[in-house]
Amino acid sequence: MAQMNMVQALNSAMDVMMERDPGVVVLGEDVGYFGGVFRCTEGLQKKYGEARVIDAPIAEGGIVGCAIGMGVNGLRPIAEMQFADYIYPGFDQIVSELARLRHRTAGDFFAPVTIRAPCGGGIRGGQTHSQSPEGIFTHVCGLKVVMPSNPHDAKGLLISAIEDDDPVIFFEPKRLYHGPFEGDPEQPATSWAAHPLGEVPAGYYTVPLGRSQVVREGADVTVLCYGTMVHVAQAAARLAGADAEIVDVRTLAPLDADTITASVRKTGRCVIVHEATRFSGYGAELLATVQEECFYHLEAPVTRVAGWDTPYPHAFEWDYFPGPRRVAAAIENVLEAA
Amino acid sequence: MTQTARFHVPHPSARPGEAPDFGYLRLSAAGAVERPSPDARVHDIEHLAYDLVRVLDDDGQAVGPWAPSIDGETLRAGLSAMVLTRAFDDRLLRMQRQGKLSFFMQTLGEEAVSVAAALALKPGDMLFPHYRNVGLHIARGHNPVELMCQCLSNSRDMCKGRQMPIMYHWARGNIFSISGNLATQFPQAVGWAMAAAIKNEQHIAAGWVGEGSTAEADFHHALTFAAVYRAPVVLNVVNNQWAISTFQGFAGGERRPFAARGLGYGIASIRVDGNDFLAVFAVTRWAAERARMGRGATLIELITYRRGAHSTSDDPSRYRPRDEWKAWPLGDPIDRLQAHLIARDGWNEADQAALEADRKAHVDACWREALSYGSMTEAPRLDQCELFEDVYRDMPRHLIAQRDALRALADYQPKAGPAPEG
Numbered sequence: 001m002a003q004m005n006m007v008q009a010l011n012s013a014m015d016v017m018m019e020r021d022p023g024v025v026v027l028g029e030d031v032g033y034f035g036g037v038f039r040c041t042e043g044l045q046k047k048y049g050e051a052r053v054i055d056a057p058i059a060e061g062g063i064v065g066c067a068i069g070m071g072v073n074g075l076r077p078i079a080e081m082q083f084a085d086y087i088y089p090g091f092d093q094i095v096s097e098l099a100r101l102r103h104r105t106a107g108d109f110f111a112p113v114t115i116r117a118p119c120g121g122g123i124r125g126g127q128t129h130s131q132s133p134e135g136i137f138t139h140v141c142g143l144k145v146v147m148p149s150n151p152h153d154a155k156g157l158l159i160s161a162i163e164d165d166d167p168v169i170f171f172e173p174k175r176l177y178h179g180p181f182e183g184d185p186e187q188p189a190t191s192w193a194a195h196p197l198g199e200v201p202a203g204y205y206t207v208p209l210g211r212s213q214v215v216r217e218g219a220d221v222t223v224l225c226y227g228t229m230v231h232v233a234q235a236a237a238r239l240a241g242a243d244a245e246i247v248d249v250r251t252l253a254p255l256d257a258d259t260i261t262a263s264v265r266k267t268g269r270c271v272i273v274h275e276a277t278r279f280s281g282y283g284a285e286l287l288a289t290v291q292e293e294c295f296y297h298l299e300a301p302v303t304r305v306a307g308w309d310t311p312y313p314h315a316f317e318w319d320y321f322p323g324p325r326r327v328a329a330a331i332e333n334v335l336e337a338a
Numbered sequence: 339m340t341q342t343a344r345f346h347v348p349h350p351s352a353r354p355g356e357a358p359d360f361g362y363l364r365l366s367a368a369g370a371v372e373r374p375s376p377d378a379r380v381h382d383i384e385h386l387a388y389d390l391v392r393v394l395d396d397d398g399q400a401v402g403p404w405a406p407s408i409d410g411e412t413l414r415a416g417l418s419a420m421v422l423t424r425a426f427d428d429r430l431l432r433m434q435r436q437g438k439l440s441f442f443m444q445t446l447g448e449e450a451v452s453v454a455a456a457l458a459l460k461p462g463d464m465l466f467p468h469y470r471n472v473g474l475h476i477a478r479g480h481n482p483v484e485l486m487c488q489c490l491s492n493s494r495d496m497c498k499g500r501q502m503p504i505m506y507h508w509a510r511g512n513i514f515s516i517s518g519n520l521a522t523q524f525p526q527a528v529g530w531a532m533a534a535a536i537k538n539e540q541h542i543a544a545g546w547v548g549e550g551s552t553a554e555a556d557f558h559h560a561l562t563f564a565a566v567y568r569a570p571v572v573l574n575v576v577n578n579q580w581a582i583s584t585f586q587g588f589a590g591g592e593r594r595p596f597a598a599r600g601l602g603y604g605i606a607s608i609r610v611d612g613n614d615f616l617a618v619f620a621v622t623r624w625a626a627e628r629a630r631m632g633r634g635a636t637l638i639e640l641i642t643y644r645r646g647a648h649s650t651s652d653d654p655s656r657y658r659p660r661d662e663w664k665a666w667p668l669g670d671p672i673d674r675l676q677a678h679l680i681a682r683d684g685w686n687e688a689d690q691a692a693l694e695a696d697r698k699a700h701v702d703a704c705w706r707e708a709l710s711y712g713s714m715t716e717a718p719r720l721d722q723c724e725l726f727e728d729v730y731r732d733m734p735r736h737l738i739a740q741r742d743a744l745r746a747l748a749d750y751q752p753k754a755g756p757a758p759e760g
Contacts, residue, residue, distance in 0.1 A: 025536065051536045057566055062525050062559030069529025069543070072514065073464070075536070089555070096519040097526070103728045104517075106498040108509040110731070142729050165731045210734065254734035 004200040005192040006177045009151035010040045010116070013158035014078060016204050018048050021076060024162060027054040027063060028080030028116075037082055038118055038177060064090035064115065068098050071111025076162060084119035084171060085131045098167045099142035114161045114168045119147070120228050120275050121307075121321055122175035122185070126314035132227070132276035132307070137169045138253040138285065144209055145253040147171040149230035150180070150197035153250060156207025164209060173227035181228055182235035183323035212256040214263065218245035221269040221334055224260060224286050226250060229273045229322065236327030242335060252282060260286070261293040268299040269334045273327055278306035300337030305330045348587030354655060358665035363641065364388065364595065364609075365667065368395035369402020373620075376628040380606050387597040387607035390641060393616035398677030406620040410683045416457055416615055417679060419477040420449040420672050421694055425701040426472065426482055430489055433705070434503075434650050438713060439489050441503050445470050447613070447645035447663065450671035451546075451576050453477040454618035459544060459572075459626055464534075466514045466527035466545035469504055470576065470644075478511045482701060486708035493718040494711040498727070520551035524560035524573065528635070531571035532563070542629040544572040544622075549596050549639075550581025553589045561637065565603040568634035572625045573600075575637065576612065578644035583657040600637030612640030613671040616678070641668065 004012060017024045026041055032055035035042030045053035056063050060081055067077040081087045087094075094115065102110040121130035138145045144166055148154040154172065161168035175181045179191040192198030215230060220242045223233045226249040237244035245263050249255070264270045270290050272283040283304040290302050305322045313320050351359040371389040374382065393405050400406075427445050434442040445452070452473025456465070465474050475485060487494040489503035497505060507515035514530075517523060527545030534541050547557060552575055564571055575596045579586050589596070600607030606628060610621040618640060625636035643666040647654045654660075679685035712718040726733060726741040733741075 054567075057562050059555075059559050059562060061555050062563050065522065065525025065556060065559055066529030066532060066563050069466075069526035069531070070533040070536075071529075072526065073530045073533035073537075075533045092519060093522060093525070093556075097517060097522050101515065102731070104497060104501050104505070105507050105509070105515045106496060106500065107728045108496070108507060109515055144730075254730075254736060257735070 001199050002202045003193055003198050004151045004155070005179065005198065006151045006154045006172065007039050009155040009200050010158055010172065011042060011044070012200065012202070013155040013162070014041065014044060015047070017159055017162045018044065018052060020204065023074060023076045024078065025052045025054065025070065025075050026078045026080065027056045027067060029056055029058055029082045031055060031080050036080065038174060040116070041080070060086055060088070060090035061093055064093035064098065064113070067113045068093060068101070068111045071113045072109055076112050078114045078116060078162060081115060081117040083129050084117035084133055085128045087115070087117055087133065094137070094143070094169070095140050099140050102166070103142060110165060111167065112165045114158070114170055116170045116172060118174040119171040120173040120175055121312055121317060122181060122228065124314065124317060127311040130312040132171075132274065134171055134252055135276055135280065135282040138282055142167065143253060144168045144251065145171070146209060146251050147173065147227045148250060149173065149176065149227055149248050150195070151192055151200050152197045153207050153213070155200050156205055157209065157250065159204065160206045160209045163206070168209070171227070175228050176231070180231045183228070183232035183321065184235070185318055209251045210254050210256055212250055212259040213248045214245060214259065215248045216244065216246040218243040218267070220244060220267060221271060221331055222247060222263040222267045223271045223273060223331070224249060225273040226252065227275065229275060232322065232324050232327055233273055235324040236331060239324055239328035240331040240335070242331050244331060249286070255285070255289065257289055257293065260289060264290050264294040265297040268297050270298070270302045271305065271327070271330050271334055272302065273305045273322060275307050275322060277309045278304055279309045281306055300334045303330045303334050348585070348592050350585035350587065350658065352659050352662065354657065354659055356659060358659045358662040360665060360667050363667065364390065366390040366392060368392040369405070371402070371404065373403035373624070376624050377631055377633050378606075380601070380604055383606060384601055387601055387609060388595055390609045390611055391617050391621055392611040392614050393620060394614045394674050394678055398674070398681035400616050400678060400682070404617060404620045406616055406623060408616070408619060412457060413675070413679060413683065416453055416477070417672070417675050418693060418697065419453045419473065420615070420675065422482070422697040422700065423449045423453060423473040423476045424672065425694070425697045426476065426485070429701045429705055430486065431650070439503050440714065441650055442489065443469050443504050443649045444646035445472050447670065448576065448578060448642050449473050450615040450618050450675070451612045451640050451642055454615045455544065455574065455622045458619045458622035460541070462512060462541045463626070464512045464514065464527070464530050464541065464543045466523040466530070466543060467516055468520070468523065468546045468548060468576070469516050470548070471546050472504065472506070474513055475506055475508060475511070478508070478513065480508050480511055480513070482704040483708050486705060487711055490708060490712070491714040491720070492708070492712035493720055495720065498724045499714070499720045521547045521554035521556040523547070524556050525563060527573070528560045528564045528569045528571050531569040532567050535567070535570055540630060542570040542572065542626055544574065546574045546576055548581060549575055549577035549586050549591060550584065550589045552596055552599065561600060561603040561605060564635035565605050568632070570629035571635045572622060572629060573635055573637045575639045576642060577639055578642045580644050580648070580654070580658065582648040582652055595639055597637055597639035605635050605637050606633070607637040607639070609639045609641060611668055612642030613668040613674060615671055615675040643668070
């Protein structure tokens, strides 16, 4: 067991898989010699060579398109989008090609591509370095969509994603790279060094795709969340004085509806939290699932807390960000409802 | 300065009712263009992007340095594949008009573009076609029955009813799947070639796009990545003059040949007469040899003419002269190869008539067999629940539930609805 932050855990996942499988290659902007702007691929090119850790031109559509061709030719590419905000030039290749290749060829062709993309806010990145576009991708059949909330899950889920024969969009909440973040920018930054989920096995292990995780058991209310919001939700529950059951969804697609359903049926109340904008956001899918599966167990309307339906701001980041006070208020409202 | 002088809208040389005019084409005489070594530096061969490589002259003779050494058997195989491609094309177009197919796209007049390239490449080379490349399948020996079954979306459809007609693929024959989103296959071909180089394998990739979709970002991504990594790939632009209703000027063809775009990327670039089987064969061989020796990608612009409609959904007489094809200066690819075989190989008109009758009979037999496997509307049909397979490798639970819901719908009787018949 080693103590790792999320950057080190992700690096370790790629290292382990490149060691095990000569078909695993990494490509993306600045990922090679420099080791990535967030350092996630540091040292990999030196260890595995320029032909397996490939610095790419600034063309996300080209990166994804080439990764598909590589995947068809037997490689297992990991493509890094420098920021999730930059993924859109690759959107057509992801949606029209990568996601549907297996289906349109009745299984004769497929491309086992993993696309890593640092997402989310809290780093003063403004509207082009803070977005959470997961809901755009969960809407696309054929993709798996993952967002870890801690180093242990990040490594285990990334290994699962690389090994998976289906395409995986792997969102990394960049505010969590170096430590858990409970949503209050006034608090001193914390690191993963002292956190139990910063303890990461040095070698190979997996966290399965398609399984959510109850990170805190509770009786009063279920909070469904993922990524940075897993930590915000825990702070919010403390603020509200609520015995909240907190579910880290982790794999957004395909969804582990059983874990969610079991929790909400137990507590009878549910708050859904994500950083992404609210309208047509992923929370709507969670809410619909809860309504369909748990309606007769509910004691209060289900509530969503999300980013406002505006572009992600620079100066007013903390007014925008669904921080612990907003989440706590929602929890209190749900608990007070008849 | 007038408004029209500042805002330029390209106009084709002729619209319906006007006389066809292909004077805008830059042509070279057969045999006039020099053939550099396949390992030539791009800098030294830039003129190839502006010249036009042609081998067959008006008398059917193969002339000049690009005339390939090619045996009579290969030539006759090429002719046979082109004739079969045309017979296939003709039959399926008529079947679409009779309502057997929902849609079809002809290849008429562009047979050499695919067939000559397929014969010039090796069987292990991976092909990334666009939608007017069925000749690649036919030249590589894909059974026309399988192609027809795809077009019919029947019980033996390779795509299991998931794609419109003509969106073929053939994994065993190393031919990739066709996408309706244009030019997406271009960077994929480059990525495939990059992987071949990374794995130190000798196979190369080849991709095709129409001149219209060179305007897509994917075209430029492909050229950038191919240049940067010196990918062993042959990138073909099939310039058939028309992208549905817009002539090649709307993709930027008024200013420079499409081949010249490769020069900006430092990629070897060649214009070739796309209706000249021997020229297409020779240029493809040259480019493939260059790729195999580590000199990277070649961009080939094939000058040809889309003789039919874009698809069965448009009427070309609405946007171009009805008889424009008759004025096309580069002839018909089948006629030209036939003339060459007659001039060189003792082939004669009777042989040609026999070949055409034989290939047509083969298509008729294939069609009858394909129909016996059903169609979109006639049994035997695919199980509609096949829809849920292959979305993922293993079907997730939500899709199992949706599949079961679709099955259950068959037994559902609306409470207030009419009684079922029978």
